[in-house]
Amino acid sequence: MVRPLSGGPHSGHDVRTALKYIARSAGIDRAKFASMRMCCERHVLARVGRSRKRYIGRILCYHTIGQEEWGVNDVTPSMFRRHIELALNAGYRFVPASQIVKTGGGPKDLAITFDDGMKSVLTNAAPILKDYNLPWTFFPVSEWTDQKVDWAKEKCLNWHDVEKLMADGAEMGSHSATHPDFGKIEFAQMVDELAGSRDLFQRRLGYAPPTFAIPLGQSMNWKDMSMKAAKDAGYDVIYAQAEETRPTGTIPRTFISKFDGDRIFKSLLQGKFDRWEEWV
Ligand SMILES: [Zn+2]
Numbered sequence: 001m002v003r004p005l006s007g008g009p010h011s012g013h014d015v016r017t018a019l020k021y022i023a024r025s026a027g028i029d030r031a032k033f034a035s036m037r038m039c040c041e042r043h044v045l046a047r048v049g050r051s052r053k054r055y056i057g058r059i060l061c062y063h064t065i066g067q068e069e070w071g072v073n074d075v076t077p078s079m080f081r082r083h084i085e086l087a088l089n090a091g092y093r094f095v096p097a098s099q100i101v102k103t104g105g106g107p108k109d110l111a112i113t114f115d116d117g118m119k120s121v122l123t124n125a126a127p128i129l130k131d132y133n134l135p136w137t138f139f140p141v142s143e144w145t146d147q148k149v150d151w152a153k154e155k156c157l158n159w160h161d162v163e164k165l166m167a168d169g170a171e172m173g174s175h176s177a178t179h180p181d182f183g184k185i186e187f188a189q190m191v192d193e194l195a196g197s198r199d200l201f202q203r204r205l206g207y208a209p210p211t212f213a214i215p216l217g218q219s220m221n222w223k224d225m226s227m228k229a230a231k232d233a234g235y236d237v238i239y240a241q242a243e244e245t246r247p248t249g250t251i252p253r254t255f256i257s258k259f260d261g262d263r264i265f266k267s268l269l270q271g272k273f274d275r276w277e278e279w280v
Contacts, residue, residue, distance in 0.1 A: 031071075038072050038278070039259045046264040049272030057105025058269065059097050060112050061217065061241060061253040065128070067120040067155070072257050072278075077124045083256070083265050084132055090269070096135040098171055098211075101237055101251055110269075112136040113239065113253060115175055115213050117145050117157045122165060130168075138165065139175035139213035139239070142197040146204070159204045166205075173211030173239070174198055181216055182226045190226055194233035210236050214250070217241040218277040222250065243274040 063073035065080045075083075087094070087110055097111035105111075112129070114121045117140025129136050140162055144152040157165070166172050176182075177197040182190060194212065202208040212235040214222050222240065227249055230238055243252035254268050255278055267273065 035072050038257060041276070042257060042259045042264050042273075045272055045276060046267035049267060051267075052271030052274060054107040054271060055104075056107065057095065057100035057109030057111065059100055059239070059251065059253040060110060061213075061239075061255050062112065062114050062125070063116050064114075064118045064120045065125040067118055067124075069155070070116075070118065072259070074258050075256060075260070076258075077128060079258075079260070080125065081128055082262070083260070084128070084134070086262060086265055087269065088132070090266070092269070094132075094134040094136075096171055097137040097239075098237075113213070114138040115215075115217070116179070117141055117162070117175065119155055119157055119161070122157055122161045126165060126168065126170070135169065135171070137171035137173065137211075139173045139211075141175045141177070141179045141215075142200040143177045144179070146200060163205060166207075171211075172207075173209045173213060173237075174201060174235070175213045176215050179215040181221050182214060183216075183221045183223060187225050187229060190229040191233065194229050194235065198233055198235070208234065210234060211239065212237070213239040213253075214241075214247075216278075217253070217255070219245045219247055222247040224248075242277045243271075245275055245277060 062075060064070040065075055066077045067074055092108050092110045095105060095109045095111055097113050099105060100109060100111050112134065113136065114125060117138060121138055140157055143149070144156040145159060145162055147153050147158060162172060174197045176193045177200065178193065180189065180193060198208045212230055217240055219242065227238065238250045239253055240246035240250035241253050241255050246252050254273060260268065
């Protein structure tokens with residue numbers, strides 16, 4: 001399903017429609033097309049998108065660092081390091097995401113977060129973050145961390161890894177029990193995902209996080225009743241993505257993709273992607 005983009009004249013919608021037509025005509029498969037289209041959108045928006053004056057901090061949303069199977073959500077270690085260098089050279093400072101949530105932060109404050117709790121957060125991202133002594137936050141999927149699914153054993157953080165990262169100072173929040181699309185599930189399942197995840201963290205770590213990052217993270221992946229289920233389960237901070245289209249009451253984050261070289265990264269710091277939503 002192609003996700004409709006909420007957005008104005010620079011949202012990339014026209015580019016998306018044209019590319020879809022070309023891909024269909026050329027017989028390009030869905031995954032390749034999706035990746036190609038995202039690449040084009042990111043490049044076009046970086047060129048023609050509108051910069052916005054910034055008054056508060058910005059929270060970046062990464063997934064994996066050098067774990068290629070995560071596709072468009074994977075950023076190479078060298079690109080990740082480059083992002084940090086670009087930001088520091090442009091006068092930004094990195095602060096914990098919780099600080100931006102609490103105070104709003106200043107226009108030159110940035111925070112780094114990782115969704116999904118994949119292994120490369122430990123093996124590749126953490127050492128780089130340590131090199132620069134930067135604070136950061138991660139959101140594991142509790143049943144992946146619990147290795148209830150076979151594929152997670154090699155690819156995801158385990159409880160020992162999560163404990164180690166927290167002991168090293170990383171903030172940790174939940175990213176649900178099994179990573180469903182909250183836009184498509186019933187209230188009872190939302191409760192299971194939200195409360196169940198929090199309960200598993202409590203049992204395995206002795207800590208039930210009060211923060212939650214929405215799986216998939218976009219406006220259509222969260223409903224009003226999802227917010228009620230989250231509050232009932234004990235979460236008080238809900239991280240989403242696209243700043244200008246996110247669900248009411250959530251905290252915005254800026255999505256980072258594998259295509260985000262210097263130009264795109266600088267553009268997203270200027271707010272050119274604040275209406276952009278990743279589609280699936
Ligand atoms: Zn996720």
